[in-house]
Amino acid sequence: MTTPKPPMRAHSAVAQQLVGKVAQRWVVAGDKSDSAEGLGTDGRIALVHDLCDLGMTGWGILAECVVSGPGAWLGTSCECACTPLPSEAVEVQATTYPRQIEASGPFARVGMPNVTIPASAISFEPSFLPAGTTQFQVVLTNYNYLGANYTGTIKLSTQGAVNNVAPVEMVVTVGL
Amino acid sequence: MSTLRAILEMQGCLDTAVVVTQDPRVMEIVDAFLPDSSANSQWYQEIEAFMFRPGGDSGGEGDGPRTTADPVNALQDFQEGVVSGGPPPTPLEASRLIYGIGAVIHLTRTVQIASMPFSDPSADERGQSLLADVFALTGGQAFEQRAQFFSVDNIDVIAELFASQFNSWKDWIPVSQQLVTLGVLTQNAADIPLCNACVITYDGIQSVVVDSVLSSNQVSLNALKAVVDPRNWHDDDPSFFCAMQYEGLRTDGWRRVLETVGFCSYPTAISPRLVTMLKFFKTTVNPNGPGRYEARLDYELNDPFTTPPSDGKITVDHGFINMWTGDNGDPNQPPVYVRTRKVCHIDGLRPYTMKRFVCLSGYAFIVANMLFGSALNPDPNAVAWADSPNEQPSDLDEQPPGGSGAQAPPSDNSVASTAISMVAKCVEELTVKQFDLADKWMSGQLTVAELAQHSAEVGARIASEPWKFIQAITQPKGGGK
Numbered sequence: 001m002t003t004p005k006p007p008m009r010a011h012s013a014v015a016q017q018l019v020g021k022v023a024q025r026w027v028v029a030g031d032k033s034d035s036a037e038g039l040g041t042d043g044r045i046a047l048v049h050d051l052c053d054l055g056m057t058g059w060g061i062l063a064e065c066v067v068s069g070p071g072a073w074l075g076t077s078c079e080c081a082c083t084p085l086p087s088e089a090v091e092v093q094a095t096t097y098p099r100q101i102e103a104s105g106p107f108a109r110v111g112m113p114n115v116t117i118p119a120s121a122i123s124f125e126p127s128f129l130p131a132g133t134t135q136f137q138v139v140l141t142n143y144n145y146l147g148a149n150y151t152g153t154i155k156l157s158t159q160g161a162v163n164n165v166a167p168v169e170m171v172v173t174v175g176l
Numbered sequence: 177m178s179t180l181r182a183i184l185e186m187q188g189c190l191d192t193a194v195v196v197t198q199d200p201r202v203m204e205i206v207d208a209f210l211p212d213s214s215a216n217s218q219w220y221q222e223i224e225a226f227m228f229r230p231g232g233d234s235g236g237e238g239d240g241p242r243t244t245a246d247p248v249n250a251l252q253d254f255q256e257g258v259v260s261g262g263p264p265p266t267p268l269e270a271s272r273l274i275y276g277i278g279a280v281i282h283l284t285r286t287v288q289i290a291s292m293p294f295s296d297p298s299a300d301e302r303g304q305s306l307l308a309d310v311f312a313l314t315g316g317q318a319f320e321q322r323a324q325f326f327s328v329d330n331i332d333v334i335a336e337l338f339a340s341q342f343n344s345w346k347d348w349i350p351v352s353q354q355l356v357t358l359g360v361l362t363q364n365a366a367d368i369p370l371c372n373a374c375v376i377t378y379d380g381i382q383s384v385v386v387d388s389v390l391s392s393n394q395v396s397l398n399a400l401k402a403v404v405d406p407r408n409w410h411d412d413d414p415s416f417f418c419a420m421q422y423e424g425l426r427t428d429g430w431r432r433v434l435e436t437v438g439f440c441s442y443p444t445a446i447s448p449r450l451v452t453m454l455k456f457f458k459t460t461v462n463p464n465g466p467g468r469y470e471a472r473l474d475y476e477l478n479d480p481f482t483t484p485p486s487d488g489k490i491t492v493d494h495g496f497i498n499m500w501t502g503d504n505g506d507p508n509q510p511p512v513y514v515r516t517r518k519v520c521h522i523d524g525l526r527p528y529t530m531k532r533f534v535c536l537s538g539y540a541f542i543v544a545n546m547l548f549g550s551a552l553n554p555d556p557n558a559v560a561w562a563d564s565p566n567e568q569p570s571d572l573d574e575q576p577p578g579g580s581g582a583q584a585p586p587s588d589n590s591v592a593s594t595a596i597s598m599v600a601k602c603v604e605e606l607t608v609k610q611f612d613l614a615d616k617w618m619s620g621q622l623t624v625a626e627l628a629q630h631s632a633e634v635g636a637r638i639a640s641e642p643w644k645f646i647q648a649i650t651q652p653k654g655g656g657k
Contacts, residue, residue, distance in 0.1 A: 084387060111428070143376045
């Protein structure tokens with residue numbers, strides 16, 4: 001049996017988790033930076049990406065609670081026992097350097113080009129491609145778009161951490 | 177007699193046990209097999225009341241809505257349904273029924289209390305006889321030789337397996353493999369994953385989302401494409417998809433189909449149907465060179481909603497079936513990989529009950545029946561994947577102004593739009609600050625003071641943002657936005 005949450009408790013919990021996770025990332029990065037091998041380029045990129053990702057995730061959850069309507073404020077629907085799966089895996093060529101993934105623009109629904117997902121409602125799993133990784137999945141952070149195929153362009157880049165490597169764009173179609 | 181109703185009743189026994197005993201030990205075990213069931217009790221009688229008409233029992237005993245479930249009654253229903261000439265159970269049906277039997281036997285052998293509304297079906301002669309029949313059917317054995325396969329001793333071995341090793345849904349995979357060895361399940365049935373269903377809020381409506389990820393080493397992409405068109409769903413799963421009537425091409429390239437689902441073996445006077453006008457859209461990817469072949473089927477409620485003669489009971493119903501070969505695979509050769517998603521809401525059922533209904537009925541799992549049934553033995557009259565290029569849009573065109581793709585976008589009521597714009601703004605600001613900080617770090621200019629200030633800002637923003645939100649949504653924006 002689940003105990004209903006009082007109003008605002010869910011938001012407070014989300015906020016506390018977010019603060020905790022952000023702090024944890026900085027502490028871990030600080031420790032690494034102080035160590036003999038240092039944080040390194042990969043670590044810096046990972047740190048930035050993790051921080052962005054935490055911001056997106058935390059506020060995504062908060063927004064979901066809020067737009068769920070009065071039921072959410074009464075604690076009846078903010079928590080899911082499970083989460084819809086991310087998209088099928090998208091294959092990319094391996095590289096010797098890490099890459100950041102981002103949506104270049106909105107994703108359009110297959111067969112309904114007027115229905116689009118804003119890039120802000122799309123995230124990636126993993127959020128950052130370590131060197132040698134050849135797969136990622138697309139994650140929808142707004143369930144109002146759930147249950148259809150979408151086509152969009154994603155950009156793989158090094159955020160300037162590796163010289164002379166231009167960002168690569170590719171078109172993907174995924175079930176979300 | 178209905179295989180589907182037998183599966184419903186067998187799993188419904190768990191709900192009945194919770195309702196009747198109100199015993200925490202029973203609730204704990206039931207929740208281990210059907211998570212959150214005890215917190216949403218009476219879902220069994222809710223589905224019965226939804227799918228069967230009161231007073232509809234003139235056709236025979238038990239045809240009206242049932243309020244309590246009994247395992248022996250479920251076994252008898254299942255056995256009679258097949259013996260009286262019904263089709264043998266599909267791997268999906270066999271898997272779901274055996275899951276229910278295993279859970280019920282585990283429950284009755286683990287918690288022995290006087291208030292339990294039924295006893296262990298494997299403990300008496302009548303139950304043992306029915307179990308032998310049912311196991312023969314679910315295991316794909318010759319029905320005439322069931323007594324040889326499933327003696328009383330064998331039944332006891334199987335029941336003991338359920339009692340000692342089947343403790344929750346997490347044990348299903350190893351237990352189902354043992355059941356294959358014991359002849360109770362076919363390998364195809366054991367390969368079917370459990371129903372992965374969640375309740376989410378879609379466009380302000382609590383809906384069930386069901387995901388599945390499957391593959392087959394027996395079926396090719398082209399064999400699956402040959403049966404996957406929605407016009408074939410009645411042939412793929414005739415127990416629940418009573419009819420799929422084609423209603424023509426739309427001007428935007430989607431096609432309409434009138435879906436009729438329910439407990440098809442009962443007349444509509446006893447069990448009413450759910451009638452929904454859907455539209456669907458097929459896309460194919462054939463690589464020019466190395467790559468993988470892909471095919472995607474999207475489906476959606478036809479618009480405008482509701483399109484007559486839909487009954488309007490299903491108010492959310494969309495999803496996709498995505499299929500592909502391996503890298504550089506041959507579309508005419510196995511394996512094929514499949515991913516499906518279905519999002520639906522049925523008016524008149526609680527969210528948890530919807531979840532149980534969708535999982536029990538196989539509503540969101542029709543592709544399993546294709547992979548392990550119709551794609552292996554295709555009907556030569558099945559509607560092919562490729563449609564005629566000469567087909568013209570039909571007259572039944574009620575598409576909204578705006579032409580192709582003018583489907584209503586997701587809700588943008590004042591709360592949602594306010595929340596989204598605030599979130600976007602906040603994320604943008606925090607992200608910029610984080611990038612600035614990381615830049616300083618990389619150049620070795622980050623000071624402890626700056627880091628401390630940033631942490632304080634993040635904390636303050638997060639703490640105050642919900643209250644800002646409340647303030648923002650109380651401001652009238654006009655124009656209904």
